[in-house]
Amino acid sequence: MNNGEILTVRNLNVSYGEAKVLFDIDLGVKPGQVVACVGRNGAGKSTLLKSIAGFLKPLSGSVTCDGIGLIGLMSYDIAKMGIKYIPQDKKVFSDLTVRENLELGSYATKDYNWDQVTDYFPKLKQLMDRKAGHLSGGERQMLMIGRAILGSPKVLLIDEPTEGLAPSIVSHLRVVFGELRKKSSLVIVEQNLPLICAISDKVYAIKEGRIIKELAGESVKANICEQYL
Numbered sequence: 001m002n003n004g005e006i007l008t009v010r011n012l013n014v015s016y017g018e019a020k021v022l023f024d025i026d027l028g029v030k031p032g033q034v035v036a037c038v039g040r041n042g043a044g045k046s047t048l049l050k051s052i053a054g055f056l057k058p059l060s061g062s063v064t065c066d067g068i069g070l071i072g073l074m075s076y077d078i079a080k081m082g083i084k085y086i087p088q089d090k091k092v093f094s095d096l097t098v099r100e101n102l103e104l105g106s107y108a109t110k111d112y113n114w115d116q117v118t119d120y121f122p123k124l125k126q127l128m129d130r131k132a133g134h135l136s137g138g139e140r141q142m143l144m145i146g147r148a149i150l151g152s153p154k155v156l157l158i159d160e161p162t163e164g165l166a167p168s169i170v171s172h173l174r175v176v177f178g179e180l181r182k183k184s185s186l187v188i189v190e191q192n193l194p195l196i197c198a199i200s201d202k203v204y205a206i207k208e209g210r211i212i213k214e215l216a217g218e219s220v221k222a223n224i225c226e227q228y229l
Helices: 045-052 075-080 098-109 115-120 122-126 137-149 167-180 193-199 218-228
Strands: 007-016 019-029 034-038 060-065 083-086 155-159 185-189 202-207 210-216
Touching: 007 045, 019 034, 019 045, 019 185, 019 210, 034 045, 034 193, 045 083, 045 155, 045 185, 075 083, 083 137, 098 137, 115 122, 115 137, 115 167, 122 137, 137 155, 137 167, 167 185, 167 193
Parallel strands: 034 185, 034 202, 083 155, 155 185
Antiparallel strands: 007 019, 007 060, 202 210
């Protein structure tokens, strides 16, 4: 039973060569939920997102979306099913303009409604003809999220979205995440605890590849979450 979950991970084990990174991970996400994964660098948080998105092949365990198994599928097929991964590196197609980056996202999804992107990120409307390589870190993050929401994904997997960004951009992303959850579930890897405690329904604390605590409820997250970093 998945208890109404749109995304379910069970007993997931992942390694890089001989080095095992994730151990028996269980995680569940319901429609409209914001679920956060916290922990120190090297805890396995990014590996978890990459495994869900199909970039890494687990040793064992299962990942399902709406009851459909994802293990063994190509990453682009998982994306077509509505699970979009936004990596930590903030890499865009640097030699292409913002417009051309969005066109690529639209080509893949057949969704050419860019108004939804510029509604969340009005600044991108002013930057359509700028080469993406000339964008600031915050502007690149806006573009990456904008591309990902094309096609109305069921789940967004977002890796360290606020890393290195100015406080004003972080505040804006907090508002955007609150709006995005009305259409998609969010799984966020993030070190910004005030942000996580403000927006998430559930927090998984990960240490050395294992989930050591599942936290829910605003007061619980605010008072306990910090202990697990």
